[in-house]
Amino acid sequence: MALKWEHFEKVLGMYLxxxxxxxxxxxxDGGANQFCAExxxxxxxxxxxxxxxxxxxxxxILEVCPDCLAAGRKFPWKRGVAVFRMDGAVKEVIYRFKYREQPELARALGRLAAGAVRSAGLRAELLVPTPLHWVRFLQRGFNQSELLAKVVGKELGIPAVNLLRRTKWTRQQxxxxRDxxxxxxxxxxxxxGSTNCRGRCILLIDDVMTTGSTLAAAAQTLLEAGAAEVNIMVLARRQRD
Ligand SMILES: [Zn+2]
Ligand SMILES: [Zn+2]
Structure with missing residues (x-):
């Protein structure tokens, strides 16, 4: 059972x-849920x-970045948006978000992510978080992509729906x-879930993209279920130098 966002809001409002x-x-700029200038x-x-x-x-110079070229195939989604490069301070923040029990970071990160989706002009009717396997969900207590999707959804006025389930425990990709x-x-x-994705334009949301294989498998599942279009949004893209 997913941890309800409202629970976080209540707890955060009281203590933080x-x-x-x-x-x-x-x-x-003095507003709530934002990072400082530094x-x-x-x-x-x-x-x-x-x-x-x-x-x-x-x-x-080329059509896509060297990492996408090196992946050696076309990803099933149409367009991708990333907020940060997975480096230095960003790495530390994402680590805190995922592993150090700071789920409240979803709010500040989600606001930046919503801004990136808006300025990229990405259209979406549904936001779908990349799911965790239930074992991992129990270990962590929350799905960071789901929290992100909820904040982005709230900012952009688009429903965030858990449309995917992870049915297989996968090893570290x-x-x-590649094969x-x-x-x-x-x-x-x-x-x-009961939401029909047939004919819908979906924005798939994840925290980090490394090889893109996980997102590709998730996007493919949505397309096979009849989604008209899938785009992706990740907080950070891990790239080679
Ligand atoms: Zn700060
Ligand atoms: Zn690329």
Whole structure:
């Protein structure tokens, strides 16, 4: 059972002053749930021209970035947006968000993510978080992608729906070669819930994209279920130098 967002809101409202969730300083423009100017300065935001495929950093010379080229195949989604490059301070924040029990970071991160979706002009009728396997969900107590999707949805006025279920326990993708990755993810996701995705334009949401194989398997599942279009939004793109 998913932890209800309202529970976080209640707890946060009671115990947390609305300071920068990383350093505790005064937020950027004094508003709630935002990073301070210093923390924002330390994050490596993806600037234009971004790779149209993964949303990562791109020199604009080739059609896609070298990492997407190296992946050796076209991803099943149409466009990708990434907020940050997975580096330095960003790495630390995402680590805190995922592993150090700071789910409240979803609010500040989600606001930035909503801004990135808006400025990329990505249209979506439904936001779908990438699910965790239930064992991992129990270990962590929350799904960081689901929390993100809820904040982005609230900001953009688009419903966030848990449309996917992770049916298979998958090994760490980054350590496998390309074919093994694809085999590892066969039938890794299935559709769940009562929302029909047939003919809908879906924005798939995840925290980090490394090889793109997990997102590709999730996007493929949605397309096979009849989604008209799938785009992706990730907080951070891990890229080679
Ligand atoms: Zn700060
Ligand atoms: Zn790319």
């Amino acid at each position: 002053p609305l300071n920068c969730p990383v350093c505790g300083d005064i937020p950027f 923390c924002l300065k330390s994050f490596r935001f993806i600037r234009e021209p971004a790779c149209p495929s993964c949303g990562g950093e791109h020199n604009g 980054a350590k496998l070669d 093994a990755r694809i085999r590892n993810l066969e039938k890794a996701f299935s559709i769940c």
